[in-house]
Amino acid sequence: MEAITELEKCWYLSPPWGQEIPSVEVNLWERVYLKASRTFGCCSGLGWSKGDWVYFIDLEDEVVHATKHEIVATGRIEQNTVKKPAYVIGDRVMLVGHAPGTKQRLVLGVQQVDRGWFYLVEWQSPMLVPSISMPNRSSLVREEDLVRVKV
Template sequence: MTEQITLLERCWYLSAPWGQEIPLFEVNLWERVYLKALRTFGYCSGFRWDRGQWVYLIELKNEIVQASKYGIITTGRMEPNTVEKPAYAIGDRVMLVNDAPFTKQRLVLGLQFVDSAWFYLVEWHSPMLDPNTSSFNSSSLVAEAELVRVMV
């Protein structure tokens, strides 16, 4: 449960460069939730910030589905697991390992547990560059090994 509290606290302080305050999570990692549309239960295996809201990644038996806070009902029950705590939290500043000539800092805007490993959604470019472009993805999902923490 400590990991979830840390992630929640980090999220509150993340005030992205474009000046918006990002709201707290509605769901904790590994919390059991009810998916209204599918009428079934699953577990939250990640989340990401997308178009002004949190999108929750819910793990079912054979797939991962996405849902907003309006598509789920939280239960408060946590799945017992032995998964290692993620190396990076929402709001951490990171750089891509292979981006050395540019050394551009990026923000972690999401995380997801897939195939026994953590992946991180990092900001690819600021939404301030072209906020009206919805077809261009402003973030990218990368493996932990591809990131380096930036100390501030």
């Protein structure tokens, strides 16, 4: 078996926060209070961005993004009829249709859009220097475009 360098480990399994995924403050479909607007909403997704969890909060006519400091969790889960997401944060996946040997990617977020799930997947290792041509390290991908990696 070949030795894997630290850089290669980070490419295969590279949560930008290190070896552990920090716990989330709010669950999917949990009712939350938005401090700034003094209103309630429902968490319809979450993802890792710039060193912190970002929560997607459904309001009546819009979806807002908020950090844990901008919301108060209520612990109350809202009823919904949308099926559960196929993947969870931290799952290893590969993109469908990519050539054999394509690198594994991590699910870094999940978001419900129009009654379907989209997944924020790692596109580029956080160990690599950001480039102008690819400023984002992750991308939103449909469920149909992913396949689970068995470990």
